[in-house]
Amino acid sequence: MVTTYQNFISGKWVNGQTGETSPSTNPADLGDIVGEFQKSTAEDAGAAITAAHTAKAAWGSASGLARGQYLLKAASYLESHVEEFAQAITREAGKAILESRGEVGRAIALLQYFGVDGSNPVGTVVPSVNPNILLYTNRVSLGVVSLITPWNFPLAIPIWKMAPALVYGNTIVLKPASAAPLVSTLIARMWAEVGLPDGVFNLVTGSGGAIGGELVTNPAVDAVSFTGSTKVGYGIAVDSAKNGNRYQLEMGGKNPVIVLPDADLEQAAEITVAGAMKYSGQKCTATSRAIVVGGVTEEFTSLVVEKTRALKIGPGVDEGSVIVPVIDEASRENIKSAIARGVKDGGNVLSGGGVPSGDGFDNGTFVEPTVITKVAPDAFVACEEIFGPVLSIIPAQGYDEAVQIANSVEYGLSAGVFTRSLNSAMDFANRIEAGIVKINGETAGVEPQVPFGGMKSSSTGNREQGKAAIEFFTQTKTIYMDRSAT
Numbered sequence: 001m002v003t004t005y006q007n008f009i010s011g012k013w014v015n016g017q018t019g020e021t022s023p024s025t026n027p028a029d030l031g032d033i034v035g036e037f038q039k040s041t042a043e044d045a046g047a048a049i050t051a052a053h054t055a056k057a058a059w060g061s062a063s064g065l066a067r068g069q070y071l072l073k074a075a076s077y078l079e080s081h082v083e084e085f086a087q088a089i090t091r092e093a094g095k096a097i098l099e100s101r102g103e104v105g106r107a108i109a110l111l112q113y114f115g116v117d118g119s120n121p122v123g124t125v126v127p128s129v130n131p132n133i134l135l136y137t138n139r140v141s142l143g144v145v146s147l148i149t150p151w152n153f154p155l156a157i158p159i160w161k162m163a164p165a166l167v168y169g170n171t172i173v174l175k176p177a178s179a180a181p182l183v184s185t186l187i188a189r190m191w192a193e194v195g196l197p198d199g200v201f202n203l204v205t206g207s208g209g210a211i212g213g214e215l216v217t218n219p220a221v222d223a224v225s226f227t228g229s230t231k232v233g234y235g236i237a238v239d240s241a242k243n244g245n246r247y248q249l250e251m252g253g254k255n256p257v258i259v260l261p262d263a264d265l266e267q268a269a270e271i272t273v274a275g276a277m278k279y280s281g282q283k284c285t286a287t288s289r290a291i292v293v294g295g296v297t298e299e300f301t302s303l304v305v306e307k308t309r310a311l312k313i314g315p316g317v318d319e320g321s322v323i324v325p326v327i328d329e330a331s332r333e334n335i336k337s338a339i340a341r342g343v344k345d346g347g348n349v350l351s352g353g354g355v356p357s358g359d360g361f362d363n364g365t366f367v368e369p370t371v372i373t374k375v376a377p378d379a380f381v382a383c384e385e386i387f388g389p390v391l392s393i394i395p396a397q398g399y400d401e402a403v404q405i406a407n408s409v410e411y412g413l414s415a416g417v418f419t420r421s422l423n424s425a426m427d428f429a430n431r432i433e434a435g436i437v438k439i440n441g442e443t444a445g446v447e448p449q450v451p452f453g454g455m456k457s458s459s460t461g462n463r464e465q466g467k468a469a470i471e472f473f474t475q476t477k478t479i480y481m482d483r484s485a486t
């Protein structure tokens with residue numbers, strides 16, 4: 001029997017106003033219904049916002065240390081539920097189980113990091129020109145924050161937003177992507193189990209089109225933290241600006257690696273394929289362009305093709321699978337048409353390009369890992385985010401041209417260079433327009449204790465995670481305390 005999941009508002013599990021639900025399916029087996037989820041309305045979202053608003057005064061005035069304790073308890077809770085969360089991620093988002101376990105590990109690390117951060121200093125004392133004045137800064141919470149998240153990291157992304165949001169004193173409403181809402185109900189259960197006060201965390205499921213507007217424009221909302229596509233993100237920016245709300249957007253990518261002739265080609269090919277193909281390229285930081293300089297293009301390409309062909313395609317629950325199904329039919333169709341357009345634009349498909357069929361594949365949304373060569377830098381496939389297992393190989397005459405090609409797209413999330421030259425590595429780090437730079441490393445894969453975010457259309461620039469998170473989730477007060485009047 002299919003389980004129906006509810007919203008979580010003010011510490012209670014509740015149905016949406018209409019009682020209607022919509023199913024979420026397993027992309028490896030579309031006949032497997034993961035669950036039925038509330039099709040919430042703007043009124044449901046409004047109720048969640050009211051709950052967060054009611055809870056904000058008490059939560060905002062608790063000590064950071066006390067708030068941090070809840071995060072540390074949540075980290076322990078997750079540590080004892082790793083397999084349950086990992087299996088849920090794999091079942092609803094299709095991710096390979098090893099990567100799902102890694103995602104749970106990352107969520108634990110984030111909760112620990114921000115849990116401890118609750119006891120760190122939040123302001124500074126600054127010498128005043130007047131010796132009678134104690135001049136200092138303090139950071140205070142924003143209030144109610146809406147968190148709108150995508151399906152590809154259904155645990156890590158909500159946690160990397162909510163851990164700092166909560167520890168710095170905000171109350172929150174989470175709206176997960178409709179394609180992967182199950183994990184967010186497990187997150188709600190986690191907060192209930194660790195005794196988070198009612199209304200501090202609230203969950204509403206439902207389509208972004210139906211409830212997104214309320215989550216951004218309700219007058220009780222003070223800020224929005226969004227991760228998803230650039231198109232939706234910019235709409236949220238416009239509405240937030242009109243309402244005077246703070247907003248943070250992390251969006252798409254078209255991440256390049258540059259391969260220089262002095263690189264260890266074997267290693268460069270291995271890392272490029274991992275970055276492009278793991279989780280079937282459905283990471284915002286996935287490698288989607290390999291720009292190869294000089295005479296090594298042929299050798300690098302054949303290594304990439306050989307390694308791509310060796311990747312195991314299968315459902316995420318099989319431990320060896322690397323190429324897992326993409327999130328849904330619509331996504332598979334988009335990927336297929338992007339490949340077709342790449343061919344029409346003169347690209348040459350050397351590996352993949354189609355859809356696997358037969359036992360184990362026919363019920364899922366699989367796409368073969370695809371390598372396209374001879375791609376012009378301004379071709380659609382080389383400029384637009386595809387969000388699938390597709391790597392374009394683009395030849396460049398020299399290093400300067402490679403950097404120019406790498407910087408020629410609208411995105412600037414993550415980028416890498418493969419070289420043995422310290423000089424080239426440092427020059428690349430200076431010139432590349434990307435928020436995350438990898439030298440001889442995979443474009444995907446980041447650590448939680450350092451800032452995360454992109455440049456250009458990939459981000460609004462206010463970084464997430466690490467020490468940077470406090471900048472978005474708090475506001476600064478400057479206090480002048482004059483003892484001469486006392």
Ligand code: NAP
Pocket residue numbers: 148149150151152153175176177178179206207208209211212213227228229230232233235236250251252253283284385387413454458
């Ligand atoms: P999406 O379609 O933009 O959806 C993201 C979230 O926004 C979902 O919860 C969605 O709800 C919601 N939404 C949709 N329309 C809305 C509206 N009008 N108002 C408010 N919310 C709305 O993105 P996605 O397909 O889930 O995720 C893939 C994208 O995310 C890719 O572009 C990827 O690069 C990006 N991403 C970026 C990062 C990063 O850190 N830079 C990380 C991961 C993913 P529904 O699901 O109900 O439509």
